Amino acid sequence: MPKILLVEDATDFQLLVKETLSKSANVRIASTIAEARAALAKEKFELLILDLSLPDGDGMEFFSQMQGERLTEDTAVIFLTAKSETAMQVTAFSLGADDYVVKPFKPLEFRARVEAKLKKQAQLRQHETVLIRGDLRIELGKQRAFIVAGQDQEEKQALELTGREFKLLYHLAKNEGTVFSRDQLISAVWGSDVHVLDRTVDTHVYTLRKKLGPYSRYIESEVGMGYRLNSAKAPSGKRVA
Amino acid sequence: MNGPANPSVDLKAIDELRNLDDGQGEVLRQLVRMFVESAPGRIALIERGLATGDLKTSNHEAHSLKSSSANLGAHRMASLCQKIESAKTPEAASQVAALPMQLKAEFELVRTALAAFA
Numbered sequence: 084m085p086k087i088l089l090v091e092d093a094t095d096f097q098l099l100v101k102e103t104l105s106k107s108a109n110v111r112i113a114s115t116i117a118e119a120r121a122a123l124a125k126e127k128f129e130l131l132i133l134d135l136s137l138p139d140g141d142g143m144e145f146f147s148q149m150q151g152e153r154l155t156e157d158t159a160v161i162f163l164t165a166k167s168e169t170a171m172q173v174t175a176f177s178l179g180a181d182d183y184v185v186k187p188f189k190p191l192e193f194r195a196r197v198e199a200k201l202k203k204q205a206q207l208r209q210h211e212t213v214l215i216r217g218d219l220r221i222e223l224g225k226q227r228a229f230i231v232a233g234q235d236q237e238e239k240q241a242l243e244l245t246g247r248e249f250k251l252l253y254h255l256a257k258n259e260g261t262v263f264s265r266d267q268l269i270s271a272v273w274g275s276d277v278h279v280l281d282r283t284v285d286t287h288v289y290t291l292r293k294k295l296g297p298y299s300r301y302i303e304s305e306v307g308m309g310y311r312l313n314s315a316k317a318p319s320g321k322r323v324a
Numbered sequence: 325m326n327g328p329a330n331p332s333v334d335l336k337a338i339d340e341l342r343n344l345d346d347g348q349g350e351v352l353r354q355l356v357r358m359f360v361e362s363a364p365g366r367i368a369l370i371e372r373g374l375a376t377g378d379l380k381t382s383n384h385e386a387h388s389l390k391s392s393s394a395n396l397g398a399h400r401m402a403s404l405c406q407k408i409e410s411a412k413t414p415e416a417a418s419q420v421a422a423l424p425m426q427l428k429a430e431f432e433l434v435r436t437a438l439a440a441f442a
Contacts, residue, residue, distance in 0.1 A: 095358045095392050102344050102351045136387055165391040187337065187395040190344050 084109050085129040085201045090119040090145075091163070092138050096186070100132060100163070103190040107198050116140045123149070124267070126275050128158050129204045130197065135164040135171070143171070147178055157208075159200045163188070216256045217314030218298060221249075228252055230298060247272055248291045251284075255302065255312035264309040284310075332433040337397030338441060349441070356442045359392050363431055370408055371424035374417050382417070383409050398434045401427065 087108045089100050092115065101110045108130070113119035116139050122128075135142040146160060161182040162175050172183045181200055184193060212223040220229045220239065226249050229239040244252065250272045255263070263271070265281040272287075273279045288310055292299035297318035303311050341352040366389045373382030390405035404427045411417045 093388055093391065095355050095362075095395065098351065098354055098358070099341075099344075099395065136384065165387060165394070186391045190340055 085204070086111065086126070087130045087132060087197070088113060088119060088122055088128040089132045090114075090116070090137065090142065091132070091134045092136075093134075096134075096163070099190065100193075103194050104197055107194060108201065114138070116142075116145045119145070123158075125270050127271070129201055131158050131160045132163050132197075133160060135162060135166050143174060143178070146175075146180070150179055157204075159204055161197065161200065214253070214256045216259055216312065217301060217316075218318065219252075219256065219295075219301065219314060221253055221256050223253060230295075242294050244291070244294060247287055248294070251287055252291055252312075255310065256314075259312045259314060262305045262308050262311045268309065332398060332400055332430060333437040334397030334399055337395070341396070342441075352441055355396065356438045359396055360435055360438060360442065363389060363392070363435075367424060367427050367431060370405075370427070374408070374411075374421055374424065377414060377417070379412060379414075379417055383412065393434065396434075396438065398430075401430045401434055404430060 085108045087104060087110045089097065089110055090113045091097050091100065097112050097114075101112070104110050111122060111128070113122050116137050119131075119133075123131075133142045133146060137145070142162065142164070146162075159181040160179070161184060162180055163184050163186065164171075165186040167185045175183050182196055184196065214221040214223070215231075218230055218232060220231045222228070226246070228242045228244055228249060230242065231240075232238040251268065254268065254271045265284040268284050269277075269279045269281075273283075288302060288304075292302055295301060300316040300319060301312055301314050303313050303316070305311065338352065341355060342349045344351045366385045369385045370382045370389070373379060373385065386405040386408040390402045390409060393399075393405065394402035404423055408420050408423050408427075411420045
């Protein structure tokens, strides 16, 4: 099921939105901007539903900050608010909001709007099922990764990766250039509900690099920060393991 | 459509909420309970905010109560909240100083109408 983060402090609307969308998605709730920020740093959501009047700040300002920090890059955003002024709606859309729903809302109509957004998100993601990063080809559907060579990528050498190694490589490749902390990688690869040591990430990066052979340089370490993928790095002279 | 006719509550809104959980009405009951329990406190904060010049509080509480009451079809109550929420200066606040009394009276009508769904 897709994941939705609802940022809303009113308990009646928390209940209403959760019940309205219970058949379409897993709805997580943040009552404040601080809680929302923590949740977004920890895991990915397909959709963010954001109130404007929150106890610790203004939802519009928070959205604007998130855009700058790329926290909601792959996340659709719907404002859900009692503020019906046209100026607010124009501002929201100009900042990149996907929809603006004024309270009170009709539950069934709201569900349809959300489902339409989730469907669009899923379609967008389907286009990302094959990633080409330098000489790496990563096929999400088949859970396989290859080193490819030749102009038409006709020569393929399969990488024998474990499930976790594949997920790690895919996550880094999908977000090439972004440095991920070990905590973020644990959340993305192992999930947020499990206890995994930082060392486990390092171990998996080590084995992944080994299997990438000359392309191990694609995975860069940023001291004190984490890891990122950089496919612009030239491979070393070694052969793939 | 069920429940008594009462102009303070729009039963169409109630019906939409009742249909959320396939007509069981549990979500509606919870929403009504939450509203009835929280509204008196919010009205008191609005009244105090207007009386002491704490317009940030009166605006915020009026905004929240506007959403919650409109959600349950209590449109007259929502409209009173809207007027209070719009009062952002001391001058404007003095013009709406009597509205908390009307809000209390309207809430009693709404509470009576919603009792059938709690």
